[in-house]
Amino acid sequence: MRVPVKVTAALFAGGVLLALLTAAMPAEAAAISCTDTDLPVTGPGLPPPVPGAPATVHGRPCLPATSGSGTDVPDTVQLLVHGGTYNSAYWDLPYRPERYSYQRDMAAHGYATFAADQLGAGRSSRPLSLLLSVRAAAEAMHEVVGHLRAGHVGGVRFAKVVIVGHSVGSGVVAVEASSYHDVDGVVLTGITHLPVLAVGAALGLQPALLDGQLGRLGSDPLYFTTKPGARAGLFYAAGDSDPAVIAAGEAAKDQVSVPGMGTVAVFGIVLPATKGITAPVFQVVGEKDVLFCGLLALRDCSDAGVLRAQEAPYYADPSNLSMYVLPGAGHSVALHENAAEYRDATRSWLRERVGVTPQGYHSIG
Template identity: 30%
Template sequence: MTHITSFFALVLLLAGAAFSAPIENRQVIPAGCTNITISVTASSSDNIPLPPDLTTANFLLLVNPILSRVLDAVASGTYNIAATYCPGVGTRANTLQILIHGGSYTKAYWFGEYFNPDNSWVSYASSEGYATLTIDRVGNGDSSHPDPITIVQLPYQAEQVHQIIVMARGGTLPLPAPYTGTIFDKIILAGHSLGSVVTNNLNAKYPSDADATLLTGYAIFFPPQFTGVFVQSWLAPAFLDPRFAGYNPGYLEFNNENYLTFLFYAPGKFSQSMADVDFATRGTVSLGEAASVMIGSIETTYTGPVMVITGQHDSIYCSTLNIDVQILLGTPLCDMSANGIVGKAATLYPHASDFKVVFPNAGHCWHLHNNASYTFGIAHDWLASQGF
């Protein structure tokens, strides 16, 4: 049954204190977790046939006509995927959460950017006994960085996640002892933002891969009035940053902290120290990712339970105006009805065994807001109610 559930964690927000530790004091991954490298061979016939001369300057001119064409470009290859594995315990030891980060992030997102444990989804999941596998999508973080236009697109990333799920169910993930050979009989997919688009793509093509799905920072489609400004004005070639020296010019990064903060945070709901760390450690977005997100979301035959968790002040999905105008007017308030842009995501999952939407009192990256742990609890209580 489809219905919308909303909540407002005002008490926790008022009680949340700013976390002001310096960047150099960021926490390491939780004890017992291990960084691993997964060699993934995948092929996608659904990538957009983008021109190799795509740039930020000609992005809309070249991309818009392409979107009316059949998506028949083939991308294939074997690339390394950097991941962090945290084992589960008890009855949930063989239930694996695969966590897929959004644009301009890495797997560190699911650890609260290694800054504040209260913002770590992984720490919460571990406390509930779940095993987790956080990955750097190809082209991001410590994973391989192939061609950012023809290879690093969302459909290809979905194919890679599919192969990782095949490994997880078959006991062939390169896990350290004593977990080598572990066969996971339940798979939970959780995505954020672009990671949620990847998850939706995977659910459409491989509807039996995941037993449960959480889509965070997500809505039914990516607002077209946002795309041009985002790519052409708010992103710069990443190689201009010494951290990414030598990168292909098709890899981009945010060039202004105020823009990032407006897009990802809701005023008064977050620690400025967290936002500062976020910008200082920001990752990249490829031109291929930016173009392929405009494919739109896909209706699925997926039958598992689905929860969408999108902040009620999500400036990416809930801005109804050109983003340059919206930033002057201030953070938007989402339409939280079933007919709003977030609620309509239910139309992509008409066969889901359960579908819920939750609106935390936060912005797009609600995991990094002061009430994150409360929202983590909502998500995991729901998973338990679904038998996970």
């Protein structure tokens, strides 16, 4: 049967259009799979939000593309733990993800991640703030590690888990890794052992229930968030930050438990929990981090070698410690304009110190 010329032309044009649209689609759309899930956790002294039901940690796993057989799904996952007044959006900010999303960039390079909302933030359970000590937060992350290894996230049993923290989340990570010894690598970002954190907190925080943006959550009085406009000075460095990123972070801001932040500072940082970590550690700071660097923190963050010498005494085995300083960046290293350099350095450390190589990664072009 002959197909009419007009129909043939239309089919051809449609095929060309489909090809052009497919070619114009971001590679990320085909290369990355991100979903949402809730995982049950107990945590010491945490009552269930509903009688008889467990507390839950909400998270987003992001996986790279596979060949279709499933045999090249990564066997290693990075468990990402955000800092105070952030939630998991820190790792996947809804603004220019091709430049600022840690999760999507890692997936595009063949690495799996799971970004968790800490208890009290995001879409995780929000228990009384008094219960959210660093121990409770660490135990919840320990249970998430167990879920990742058991195949409860997407049916993938991850053989290796690398736990990655930021700021207050790094203190939680340090306590988790030193208490349970259940991870294969530890990344601590936005943290040193002599913080000026208390100064920043006093100047930049307020009760979440008084915040016009977060007050609707009905939080108890010991959940705090940043004051409007405070994030730029606390978390970012001028000259290496995009005002639109700061605005997106402000729009996505969250709350933090004051008891949790206080016990992180004491038991996670100052004492310190890092003495008990036996896995390889990658410590990352921004050169111009006003909360953890400078004269008041007695930390020189201008040079990775100098900073490593200052931080090494806080680890039982300093040979396990690798240090990286992101030039020109402030506290929130993942959200600065040159954050790609920090992500590249992280991947190099994963390959060299933890033995994690890309999987499910297929370059395009």
